Amino acid sequence: MSRESPIAPVLNRWFAENARDLPWRDPDYGAWGILVSEFMLQQTPVVRVIPAITAWLDRWPTPADLARVPPAEAVRAWDRLGYPRRALWLHQAAVEIVERHGGVVPSDVDDLLALQGVGDYTARAVSAFAYGHRHPVVDTNTRRVIARAVAGQAEPAPPAKRDLADMDELLPTDDAEARVFNAAIMELGAVVCTARAPRCDDCPLRESCAWRAAGYPAYDGPRKAVQKKFEGSDRQVRGLIMRELRAAHGPVTITEITSLWADDAQRERALCGLIADGLAVGDRESGFTLPS
DNA sequence: CACCCGTGGAA
DNA sequence: TTTCCAAGGGT
Structure with a gap:
């Protein structure tokens, strides 16, 4: 009932x-x-x-x-x-x-x-x-x-x-x-x-x-x-890369991405993650863009 | 199930 | 300054 x-x-x-x-x-x-x-x-x-x-x-x-x-x-x-x-x-x-x-x-x-x-x-x-x-x-x-x-x-x-x-x-x-x-x-x-x-x-x-x-x-x-600290996190690095990809008209070079974050391993992890998620497309030679 | 994923405003 | 948290979802 x-x-x-x-x-x-x-x-x-x-x-x-x-x-x-x-x-x-x-x-x-x-x-x-x-x-x-x-x-x-x-x-x-x-x-x-x-x-x-x-x-x-x-x-x-x-x-x-x-x-x-x-x-x-x-x-x-x-x-x-x-x-x-x-x-x-x-x-x-x-x-x-x-x-x-x-x-x-x-x-x-x-x-x-x-x-x-x-x-x-x-x-x-x-x-x-x-x-x-x-x-x-x-x-x-x-x-x-x-x-x-x-x-x-x-x-x-x-x-x-x-x-x-x-x-x-x-x-x-x-x-x-x-x-x-x-x-x-x-x-x-x-x-x-x-x-x-x-x-x-x-x-x-x-x-x-x-x-x-x-x-x-x-x-x-x-x-x-507890939510992990944002400052210095992978999420922050992903955010920085995404901001760059959104603002760009053409491909973003690997050099430009490298300038966004000093830690090589962490930066690489963030970029690979974005590619795996389909948010970034491209390669080191031709650069990276949002998915088209 | 634990962990990961952006960003900004308020306490 | 640091911490909390905001109509969640995917893996």
Whole structure:
């Protein structure tokens, strides 16, 4: 037997009055725009995505528009949103949408999951937000809100398959309400129930929050893996090379690349990695470019 | 499952 | 200055 979500009514009401006016929440934004927004929002903050997605959709209003240009154009337009593989994957996803779905972003979760760069989160987000289908949409925000408001813990456990079922239990049975709830719980995690300094006094769930009821106990679970330092990392070197490739009109010579980073082994590792990822193409004789 | 992958802003 | 973290996904 199932029962209605205890927190959906109050959360959905709060969302109706407090939702940020984000571009992709326009009812006419379209599935392609929403798919692009989800790619860009993978680890890139909202404030940096807003100007980028506007320019992107202005240039490539449909998957077919993106699919017919070289991947280099996508990587260049991605600019400094970070994780440039996402630009490559988004371009590839557009190609697959044209090849397999007649240029229309699919609505089925399994079809979406089959697209390059689309995982559990993005597939369900697109199906739910673009097409109104009832799926649990689980991201870092929803996991944190559920950990606190429902489980009474300061931080969620490491991501697990179980998260989908946990979210599904809270999801209203009605499709439209479920879609709003997915957005609302994510929004709450983004602006109120934040990772640092949550604004519990302003939280619509404060009366029922299990973490508050327990007296805000500190997190005592397994230590989260700490992100490795960026300064001096391979990622920094890759970033420097990518910046050069994006800015260049012609091939970038190996001499120019060598000048970017002194450590030979690390520089070589970064360049080989970019080539393996398909972000760089070429050789030492003719130089390197973005993939065409 | 642990680790890797960019970039920038805020505490 | 350093650390944290941001609508994840692939291997």
